[in-house]
Amino acid sequence: MSTIATPVKRQNLLQLLFPSVVSGIILGVIGAAVCAFIVAHVVTPPTPDTLDYAQDATIVAAYLGWTIFFFIGIGAFNGVWKWGFGRRDETHAEELQLAGKDQGLWRYFRYTTDHKVVGMQYLATVLLTFFLGSMGAFMIRLQQSQPGALFFTTSTYNTIVGMHGILMIISTIVMVSGPFGNFILPIMIGARDMAFPRLNALSYWLFFSLIPVFLSALFLGGFPTGWTGYAPLADQTGPGMDAYAFTIMLFALSTAIAALNIVTTVITLRTKGMTWGRLPIFVWGVVLSVLLGLTAFPAFFVSEIMVMMDRVFQTSFFISSLGGSNWVYEHLFWFMGHPEVYVIALPSLAVAAELASVFARKPMYGYRLMVSGLIGISVLSFIVWGHHLFTSGSTTALDGPFMLDTELISIPTGVVFLVIVGTLWRGRIWVTVPLLFIVGLLVNFVIGGITGIYLADVPTDEILHGGMFVTAHFHFTLVGSMVFGFMAAFYYWFPKMLGKKLDPFLGKLHFWLFEIGFVGTFMALFYAGLKGEARWQASVPVEFATPNLIASLFAILIAASVFVFIYNVVITLVRGERAQANEWGAKTLEWAVPTPVPLENFEELPVVTSGAYDYGEPEPEEAAVGAPAQAQAEG
Amino acid sequence: MSDITITSTEPTPHDESGHELSPRIKAARARSGVLLFMLSDFMMLASMLAAGGWLSALNVLGMFKVDTDQPAFGPGLLAILVLVFSGLCYFVWQQGMRGSGKEGQTPFFLLALLLIIGALAMQIWVWLNLGYITPPDAFPAYDAFQSVVLLLTGFESVHLLVTSLVGILVLGRIMNGRLAGRDYIPQVVGYWWYYTVIAGVVMWLFIVLV
Numbered sequence: 141m142s143t144i145a146t147p148v149k150r151q152n153l154l155q156l157l158f159p160s161v162v163s164g165i166i167l168g169v170i171g172a173a174v175c176a177f178i179v180a181h182v183v184t185p186p187t188p189d190t191l192d193y194a195q196d197a198t199i200v201a202a203y204l205g206w207t208i209f210f211f212i213g214i215g216a217f218n219g220v221w222k223w224g225f226g227r228r229d230e231t232h233a234e235e236l237q238l239a240g241k242d243q244g245l246w247r248y249f250r251y252t253t254d255h256k257v258v259g260m261q262y263l264a265t266v267l268l269t270f271f272l273g274s275m276g277a278f279m280i281r282l283q284q285s286q287p288g289a290l291f292f293t294t295s296t297y298n299t300i301v302g303m304h305g306i307l308m309i310i311s312t313i314v315m316v317s318g319p320f321g322n323f324i325l326p327i328m329i330g331a332r333d334m335a336f337p338r339l340n341a342l343s344y345w346l347f348f349s350l351i352p353v354f355l356s357a358l359f360l361g362g363f364p365t366g367w368t369g370y371a372p373l374a375d376q377t378g379p380g381m382d383a384y385a386f387t388i389m390l391f392a393l394s395t396a397i398a399a400l401n402i403v404t405t406v407i408t409l410r411t412k413g414m415t416w417g418r419l420p421i422f423v424w425g426v427v428l429s430v431l432l433g434l435t436a437f438p439a440f441f442v443s444e445i446m447v448m449m450d451r452v453f454q455t456s457f458f459i460s461s462l463g464g465s466n467w468v469y470e471h472l473f474w475f476m477g478h479p480e481v482y483v484i485a486l487p488s489l490a491v492a493a494e495l496a497s498v499f500a501r502k503p504m505y506g507y508r509l510m511v512s513g514l515i516g517i518s519v520l521s522f523i524v525w526g527h528h529l530f531t532s533g534s535t536t537a538l539d540g541p542f543m544l545d546t547e548l549i550s551i552p553t554g555v556v557f558l559v560i561v562g563t564l565w566r567g568r569i570w571v572t573v574p575l576l577f578i579v580g581l582l583v584n585f586v587i588g589g590i591t592g593i594y595l596a597d598v599p600t601d602e603i604l605h606g607g608m609f610v611t612a613h614f615h616f617t618l619v620g621s622m623v624f625g626f627m628a629a630f631y632y633w634f635p636k637m638l639g640k641k642l643d644p645f646l647g648k649l650h651f652w653l654f655e656i657g658f659v660g661t662f663m664a665l666f667y668a669g670l671k672g673e674a675r676w677q678a679s680v681p682v683e684f685a686t687p688n689l690i691a692s693l694f695a696i697l698i699a700a701s702v703f704v705f706i707y708n709v710v711i712t713l714v715r716g717e718r719a720q721a722n723e724w725g726a727k728t729l730e731w732a733v734p735t736p737v738p739l740e741n742f743e744e745l746p747v748v749t750s751g752a753y754d755y756g757e758p759e760p761e762e763a764a765v766g767a768p769a770q771a772q773a774e775g
Numbered sequence: 776m777s778d779i780t781i782t783s784t785e786p787t788p789h790d791e792s793g794h795e796l797s798p799r800i801k802a803a804r805a806r807s808g809v810l811l812f813m814l815s816d817f818m819m820l821a822s823m824l825a826a827g828g829w830l831s832a833l834n835v836l837g838m839f840k841v842d843t844d845q846p847a848f849g850p851g852l853l854a855i856l857v858l859v860f861s862g863l864c865y866f867v868w869q870q871g872m873r874g875s876g877k878e879g880q881t882p883f884f885l886l887a888l889l890l891i892i893g894a895l896a897m898q899i900w901v902w903l904n905l906g907y908i909t910p911p912d913a914f915p916a917y918d919a920f921q922s923v924v925l926l927l928t929g930f931e932s933v934h935l936l937v938t939s940l941v942g943i944l945v946l947g948r949i950m951n952g953r954l955a956g957r958d959y960i961p962q963v964v965g966y967w968w969y970y971t972v973i974a975g976v977v978m979w980l981f982i983v984l985v
Contacts, residue, residue, distance in 0.1 A: 224944030227951055232795055332794055335804045400811035408803045434811060438818035442826065446926065454916030455925060457826070463838035463919030468826045475822070740794055 159215030161249045161348075168349070171209025176202035196451045199360070199379050203353050203386040210349050211342075215251045219338050239337065241739055251345065253337030256737055258344045259323025260637065265348060266318055269311040271702070276304030278699055281661070285692035289679045297678035299362025299380070306367040306384065307354070310391055312618055313433070313480065314347065314398075315626045316487035321402055321426040323637055327730040328420050330411025330748065332740040335404040339397050346394035350387045357383035366676065368477070371443075371458035371469040375450045382451065385444040392441040399430035411729075413748030420728050420752045421504065424511050425490020428518045433483045436522070440476035443469050467534045474525040482521040484618060486514055488625025489556050492578045495628055496560050497753040498726045499575040500567025504753045510559040516552030524549055527596050531605045539598050546596035553589060557582070572724070573647030577628035580655045584620025587659075588613060591666065606676075608684075609669025612662040620658055627654075634712075635719030639735045642716070646708035650701050657697025664691040728752045802959035809963040813970050816934075820974055823930060824981055827923035831985050840920035846982050847901065854897040855979045858935075861890035862972035869961045872954075881949055887968070888942040894975075895935035902928045920985070927978045934971045941967065 157163055179201035180186075186194035211217065219238075222230065230238075239254035240247030247257055248264075279300050283291055292300065322344075326334055334340045357363060357380040365373050365381070369388070374381050406419070406427050446457040446469070456462035458469055497504045504510060526535055526542035535542070560582065569575070591613040594600040604610060627650075634642050668687040673680075680688045722731040729748075733741055796804070831839055864887035871880040902925070917925060945964055948954045954961070 220944070224947035225951070227953075229953070336808060339808075396812075396815045400808055400815070403811055404804055404807040407807050408800050434815050435818050438815055439822040442819055442822040446826070446922075449922065449926065453925065455922035456917055456919050457830070457922050457926075460835045461838065462917070463830065463835050463840070464922070465830060465833050465835050465919075467833075468830060471829070472822055472826060 156246065159213060159218070159251060160246070161214060164210045164214030164345075167213030168206045168210030171205035171212075172202040173205070175205025193452060193454055195379055196382055199382045200386065200448060200452055203382070206353065207349055207390065211345065214345060216338075216342055216345065235337075236739065239333070239739060251338075251341050253333070253341050254739060255322050255326050255334045255337070255340060256637075258334075258340050259319050259321075261344050262314060262318030262322055262347070263637070265344075265351075266311050266315050269307055269351070270315070271706075273304055273307040273311055274699075274702055276300050276307065278695060280304060281692040281695040283678065284680050284688045286689065287680045287682045287685050292678065294678040295362065295364060298364040298366070298676075299357070301676070302363050302366045302369075302384075303354075303357065304367075306369075306387070308618075309367055309480070310350075310387075312484045312622055312626075313391075313395065315484075315623070316491060316629055317398070317402065317426045317429055318344075318347070319637075320422070320491075320629050320633055321398075321430070321487070324633055324730050325402065325423055325426055326405060326409070327733060327737065327741050328423055328728050329406060329409065329414050330729055330742065330746050331405060331409035332742060332745075334401050335408055336401045339401050343394045343398035343401065346390055346397065350390035350394070353383055353390065354387040357387075368473060369444070369447070370466070370473070371447055371450070372460075372464075372466055374447045374469075375458055382448070385448045385451075388444045389441055389448075392437045392444075395430070395433045395437055399434035402430045403427055403434070411745050411748060415748075417508075418748055418751050420494060421507065421510055422487070422490045422494045422728075424514055425487045425493075428514050429483050429486040432479050432486070432518050432521065436476045436479035436483070439472045443472035443476075446472075467529075467532065470529055470532060470534065471525070474528040475522075477528060478525045479521040481614075481617065482517050484622045486517065488581065488622040488629075489560070490514065491625045491629045491632075492560050492581055493556070493563065494728075495574050495578050495632055496563040496567075497755065498632075498724055499570045499572055499578075500564045501570065501755045502563065502567045502753075503751070503755055504559065505562030505565070506559045507751070507753070509555055513552040513555035513559065517549060517556070520545060520549040520552065527601070530598055530601045543596060543598050547593065550589065550593065557585065557589075572631075573642070573644055573651060574628040574632040576648065576651045577624045577631065580651065581621050581624040581628065583655075584616050584624060584658070588616030588621055591616065604669065606674055607669040608665045608673040608675060611675055612665040612669055615658075615662050615665075620662070624654075627651075632724065633730075635723040636730055636735055636737070638713065639719055640712045640716035641719045641723070642712050643708050646704055646711075650704045650708060653697045653701035653704060657694045657699075657701060660694030661691045661698065664688070664694065727754065798957075805959050805963045806966075809966050813966065816970075816974075820930070820978070823923075823926055824977075827927070827981065827985060830919045830923065835919070838918055840985075841918060844918065844920045846924060847904065848983065850897070850901045850904070851979055851982070854894055854901055855976055857890050857897060858894045858972050858975045861887045861894060862969055864890060865965060865968045869965050872961045873958060884942075884946070884949065888939070888946060891935060891942060891968075891971075892939050895932060895939055898928060898932045898935055902932065923985075924982055927982060931975050931978055934974060938968060938971045 176198050180194065180198040183201075184190065184194045184197045219230075235253075238252070240250070240252040240257050243250070243252070247254070248261060252258070279292070280297075283289065283297055283300075289297070322334070322340065326332070360380040360383055361378040363369070363374075363380040363384050364377055365384070369381070369384050374385070406423060410419075446455070449455040450457055450459070456464040458464045458466050460466070493504060493510055524542060524546040526538050527546045529535060530539055530542075560578070591609070594604060595610060595613060631642055631647055634640070664687040668684045668691075671684065671687070673684040673687075719735060721733070721735050724731070729746060730737075732746065833839070864883045868880055868883035868887060871883070941964055945954070945960065948960070
């Protein structure tokens with residue numbers, strides 16, 4: 141390869157910091173202060189009657205100021221201005237500069253458009269939010285380990301539960317489609333970048349910008365509504381609720397932008413030969429997941445606009461004395477809330493199917509069946525939200541239909557499950573850490589799925605609703621299944637993304653501590669729920685002391701697993717063994733590019749001539765050369 | 776401090792100039808992006824209309840809409856007519872652009888843009904003069920119907936603001952001669968422009984009829 145001299149501009153400190161996240165934060169803070177001052181002293185000076193509304197208006201103005209000026213500071217609008225008023229289109233070299241070319245680690249702190257940078261930014265941020273959310277979980281288990289409010293007041297406990305819930309939901313929604321959907325997906329389909337690189341950066345930085353907004357709730361008295369943010373309580377509570385509502389709005393914007401970008405990328409940038417029938421199943425999972433988010437989250441966005449208007453403009457969407465209704469919130473929320481479960485589930489299930497084929501060394505059992513199952517789940521998930529309102533009295537006439545279609549969704553879900561099991565069946569199983577997490581996912585998913593049937597049935601839901609049984613059920617679904625899918629993806633793609641091999645012994649220790657701790661914790665809570673323990677209690681009643689103590693003891697194992705995981709990642713990054721280009725001997729395109737993956741991924745765009753899972757076909761010579769691990773597996 | 780130019784001797788893995796997307800892909804990407812954005816926006820609109828319609832049907836305590844809740848028909852109709860006329864002007868301009876490879880009949884675009892900005896100003900004026908702006912001593916303020924009207928007029932204002940900003944950016948490209956040969960830009964901007972008009976009409980009809 142010839143050596144090409146590329147002129148590189150060395151920048152002074154000021155040019156380095158502006159624009160970057162540093163200038164974004166500085167301008168954002170200034171903007172927040174200025175906007176808050178203007179609203180507080182000019183637009184809505186408070187009177188004794190309007191004190192609450194004026195306070196909410198000031199806080200919302202501060203959030204708006206933060207968001208707008210943060211994005212000015214980080215340089216998000218520069219490209220928009222140039223698009224309209226520049227005298228020429230940007231050259232390819234300028235686009236590469238924006239993609240972080242020759243900018244070293246600093247590119248991770250700028251408005252960088254390279255999809256791999258955005259993927260890594262998502263990964264780091266998701267791990268951070270997971271860690272913060274986990275701390276909330278451990279505080280909850282600490283409080284619930286014995287009867288009597290041990291450490292926190294009731295309102296503090298409620299805030300911890302709410303912040304843990306919404307932080308974990310937000311994290312799990314983006315945990316697969318954010319990091320891997322950005323880093324891996326474009327390479328998988330043979331693209332050089334996402335369809336809209338600037339929007340890709342925008343979606344990440346919107347996600348980043350909501351973190352300070354969300355954490356500000358801690359300084360504003362928290363919020364007592366839990367993760368659902370139900371109105372009219374949301375109308376009546378303190379200013380911490382403004383943080384909740386604004387966080388959801390930013391998050392909905394971020395996911396909508398990410399969704400249209402990912403879907404457009406897959407529609408328009410697939411390489412030659414990458415037909416819809418040859419798309420890796422992971423791509424299907426991510427595309428369907430983000431499409432679901434694109435169409436379901438707007439309802440949640442609208443519900444939070446209404447809450448904000450009730451709080452700031454004195455409207456009455458949820459105040460019954462003026463013709464409003466709490467049911468409006470509940471329906472809008474759950475119209476998002478149930479599809480949201482599948483927004484989280486689809487990519488994780490797709491990861492499971494993807495990896496099952498790789499580690500069983502055989503073609504996927506029923507590729508089309510799997511795609512049909514994922515599509516079936518996506519479609520049905522839009523008409524099941526009413527089962528969350530069985531006990532609300534809102535739509536009793538529709539209880540029967542909602543019960544029926546909720547149970548119908550178990551058919552495509554079962555199909556997906558059977559495809560994964562069928563792929564593993566009689567395969568040449570290579571027991572790796574990612575595969576262990578897939579097996580854990582399958583075990584936990586069965587438990588989460590079967591217990592869900594009781595909550596879909598009106599008679600049993602009348603008894604179990606609002607109890608610990610529900611808590612245990614959705615943790616088995618979201619954590620036991622979907623977070624396990626994320627972990628599998630993390631261990632699987634870590635060598636490609638960071639070029640190092642994670643320690644398999646520590647990985648296995650992480651898995652077993654997590655699985656045993658998780659099953660122990662939530663089985664105990666199933667028992668407490670069946671015995672009648674209600675959710676939302678800061679103090680555990682004496683009759684439920686034993687299962688709660690058991691749950692808290694098992695939670696120590698989960699905490700230990702988190703620290704083993706962190707240790708493994710840190711130690712690997714510091715002195716881990718270098719990974720090979722095709723660490724697992726897999727056949728999808730991301731393993732055909734060098735590690736670290738070069739800017740723009742491919743020197744020449746590949747031409748796809750076969751499916752992604754043709755493990756029964758004769759091995760191409762070049763793939764076998766780069767994959768001794770495969771030989772080991774097949775030996 | 777002045778810039779220092781240094782030279783990287785690292786091998787560049789590939790040619791940096793040959794990886795631009797083809798015009799066909801750029802057009803497909805623009806269409807897909809705008810249509811998906813509209814889908815998301817439509818779901819928001821549908822959520823608002825469903826919420827308003829359901830509140831109207833529930834009519835909790837008979838308080839959804841009281842006798843004094845009659846929206847100002849004339850100004851609303853005028854704003855909608857301006858909006859529709861803007862859409863027609865845009866259509867004429869876009870038709871002139873199609874296949875000509877030139878900038879089209881720019882005055883029609885200018886008129887469309889001015890009308891959309893005018894519609895935005897009118898929308899804000901209507902919002903301020905609905906009679907719903909509560910004196911500071913009247914608490915609590917808006918009933919459910921008024922709340923829905925405020926929500927929809929605010930949402931329409933956001934639509935008009937976005938359309939105005941997009942229009943100004945397109946105007947910048949026209950002024951710099953950067954629209955010729957890029958037929959897909961007027962086309963996909965048109966998707967959004969017409970959608971704004973249709974959504975405005977639907978919201979206005981909803982307010983009038985509910």
